[in-house]
Amino acid sequence: MTENSLQSAKLKLTCLTCGTINAFPAARLADGPKCSSCGDALADGKVAEIGLAELEKAARNDSLPLLADLWAPWCGPCRMMAPEFASAAKTLKSRARFVKLDTDRHADAAVRYAIRGIPALLLFDQGRERNRHAGAMRASQITAWVAQNID
Template sequence: MDAVKLACATCGQMNRVPVEKLGAGPKCGSCGEALVDGRVIDLDAKAHDKATKGDELPLLVDYWAPWCGPCRQMAPEFVKAAASLKGQARLGKLNTEDNPQIAQRTRIQGIPALVLYKRGREVARLAGARPARDIVAFVQAHLG
């Protein structure tokens, strides 16, 4: 595979990115927003559905809510994991309080919940707050 499709979380445009350019901070061809920059992507319902179904790079989604203490506690660790996984996977967050229909459809029973998607399919789940090293290890274990 010499290129992967990635959904822009800002405008929803699907982008084809050469694999060798994933570490170089590719930008959306439509709006210019960064596609893979080692930061956590804030997902709304539309961006969530487009990315989980269309991304060809693994996508780890943190399902969380602002009132959840463990979610807030894990947030800086999730940011560290995103930086460590730059070019290998994208990490995104979906606020389940703002998007209850997605939490219900994806069968989120408790938060924080980490769900790894690969090529349009859910491949693994991890429940509870985790340190960055555990998040990175979880994703890397499912990359192959």
């Protein structure tokens, strides 16, 4: 991609707070884009806790890949992986967004995505589920797995 086409390319990101779909120049991604409605950060390298409706909307509409961690508070491996997931989110800040979905609070998500074990990582890109992984991973493994599946 040439510098001119990068500057003219538009990215779309769904605000994980209010649900607004935001469009902005791809060249501005590193500047920390904010939602045009509520002002929250759109790609700040933090993990957002969301529900099924937000997950489906972002997975369907976003230009950046979206990695969802389906977990539960009672799950030991899920709790152990949480800081690793957050670390990977910071590392991949400009390449993917990271979200968590509590399967106890949103049991419909476990049914919708046929989750049989947690933690379950679902990687969405270009409106489709690209890959999934069951079981805990370290930050370096998550980062490598995402890079392998989006490059």
